[in-house]
Amino acid sequence: MKLEIKENSLGSRLDKVLADLTVLSRSQANEEIKRGTVLVNGQPKKAKYAVQLGDVISYQVPEVEELDYVAEDLPLAIIYEDEDLAVVNKPQGMVVHPSAGHTSGTLVNALLYHIKNLSSINGVVRPGIVHRIDKDTSGLLMIAKNDSAHQALAAELKDKKSHRQYLALVHGNLPNDRGVIDAPIGRSDKDRKKQAVTAKGKEAISRFQVLERFGDYSLVSVVLETGRTHQIRVHMAYIGHPVAGDPLYGPRKTLKGQGQFLHAQTLGFTHPKTGELLTFEAELPEIFQETLEKLRKSQKNS
Template identity: 75%
Template sequence: MEVIIKDAGIRLDKALAELTTLSRSQANDAIKSGMVKVNGEIKKAKYTVRVGDLITYEEPEQVELEYLAEDIPLDIIYEDADLAVVNKPQGMVVHPSAGHLSGTLVNALLYHIKDLSTINGVVRPGIVHRIDKDTSGLLMIAKNDKAHQTLAAELKDKKSLRKYLAIVHGNLPNNHGTIEAPIGRSEKDRKKQAITARGKPAITHFQVLERFANYTLVELRLETGRTHQIRVHMAYIGHPLAGDSLYGSRKTLKGKGQFLHAETLGFTHPTSGELLEFSVEPPAIFKETLEKLRQNKF
């Protein structure tokens, strides 16, 4: 693969990470292994790139893995010939990745739903959109490629309905509002997303549902669907999600991760054109925490 430098003055490893899908650490590893060359020569990671530099690197061979069906309990809210809607429990990873090769939603889907779309390959069959491991709630699953394309297009066109419940730190000054701030990968920590001018447009609408002493229950509606969007946007306005160890405060509500639940999902059926809408209650720990907040037990 080849990339040409148009903006000079940054390190080679950073430039490679920004211009490719590699993380900063992956870029460093590739440079150290001699897989990266600048104008035909091997350079160190600290080399400062210049305008017109031609960077070439060998992409590691992608190995397609086959994942097994696992008899994991799965809460299927709705299913027909084209799609399914499932209620993912908190703590379950959506699809296999490094460190999570089994026990994922995909492993469960392969067991319970025999026909799944193939657009995303063997690692993410049927997966149209994702939610984080510690976020609970509704996901749409495509059972064939035509349905997948239609559902994905509706998401891209911002026509799908996605509402979340969240418990956040502090008391928001307004009862409702819109957060519009671009989100991209953090330059300081590759595991995190951040508000950055180089990011993609991101819009989140919020509505206060209930106020407590030091926390607020909010409903959030996604207009876009960037990675960690709600978590990043709420932290950005000074009200991070309770239980969010990545973007939030160390002193927070005890639970099993961020208190975020994908409560409502609405979309147009890809075949019938019917408008479908589904809602599910948050998990027990979410509801129990709300009751304690109402009783001022925190």
Template identity: 75%
Template structure:
């Protein structure tokens, strides 16, 4: 695989991490293994990149081949010859990564769905878009390359419907609004994303559904799909997601991660052109928490 460097001045490992889905530590391992070159020459991780540098990199095939089908519970909402829609539980990682090759959604897909698109390779077969580990809800899965290309193009053109429900801290002053703020990797913490002028455009619509005083239930609709987009945008406007240990306060609602659920998914069928819309009920803990908030202080 190859990429062109878009900005000068960064270390090679940082620049490559910024322009790919790989972490900096993963890239450093590839560099040490001799699997990264710049303009055809081997460089150290500390090499300072220049605009236009052609960076070539390979991922080790041996680890990829270790991924196996696992008979894990999988809630398949819809399935036909071209696509499937699944309801991912909170706590499940979408696809394998270095050192984490079991128990993921991909492992479950390999067992339950025999045909999956190969566009993203054997690490992410069928995966058109992703959800964070601790976000529950609906994901579209492509079963062949043609379907994958059409579904991905619809996402890129902002034509797919992706609506989430979230419990956030505080009482939002407006009943609805649009957050437009570019998102990129945080310069202070590599595990986090942040609103930054150097980031990619990102837009999130929100609508207040219920107010509970210290918390608010909101519906959120994505125009773009940046990493951690909803979590970053809500923290940016001062209303981080309840349970979000990365972007929110320590004192929060008890749970197993952020209270964020991909409730609705709308798409155009890649073969028939039919408009399809799916919904998934709230996870039990999310629903129970809402019921408690309503009992204690809903207005």
């Protein structure tokens, strides 16, 4: 495939231009450049090459790895289930759906084993998945068992009518007991693996309340009005209080754990068939509870 450089891309790095103007990610662009499959005016260039007006870039789209979706007998906490939907408590460390590099051990693999029928709206890649949480975030997810339920639940999410409340242990002592973070989120220009607060991003609103203070750390409740990728992690880092244990947005020196201390504790929504308002809660993971107890003890002894 080919593309010709226009004025708005002048002087940008070759790898960034490829990531911005094609389906390739920044890492994929770098890999293809290293392999020599990316040519500028018929010649290979390095990733840092500054593109010029009229440059013709030819590239190849890497072949998509075929994924095998297999039902796996994995432990799965099903909090609620009926003929239309289910609510599950995803453990920390479990990826929600298969992808290149994570073809087994995911929530979808477990769902295929434990739940007979799943909606097909997201195809074979994400059957039943209405919304996601990160691999190292624990907590509640709604699962659709048929397409009509999926459409209704997804519409409620889009209309900001679902209730999603998280508990997060964050760095520092927040100056206010409660607040609203209204800052748009999009892909970071500096690191394609990250999200960031950016003027080019989509609307993102998080409401927080401080529940406990431990000096160097605070326990906060966060309610999502929108559902952007990494929203709480990005927003808390943006106001200077990143989630403890967050390897992507937080400091290296932090509390020992298994990733970020972030838990989807409460989930509320309207049942797509009965119209009943359902609300569910999930206990904190053991390591989260133990860490809080240690902080409380150290606070008393200080």
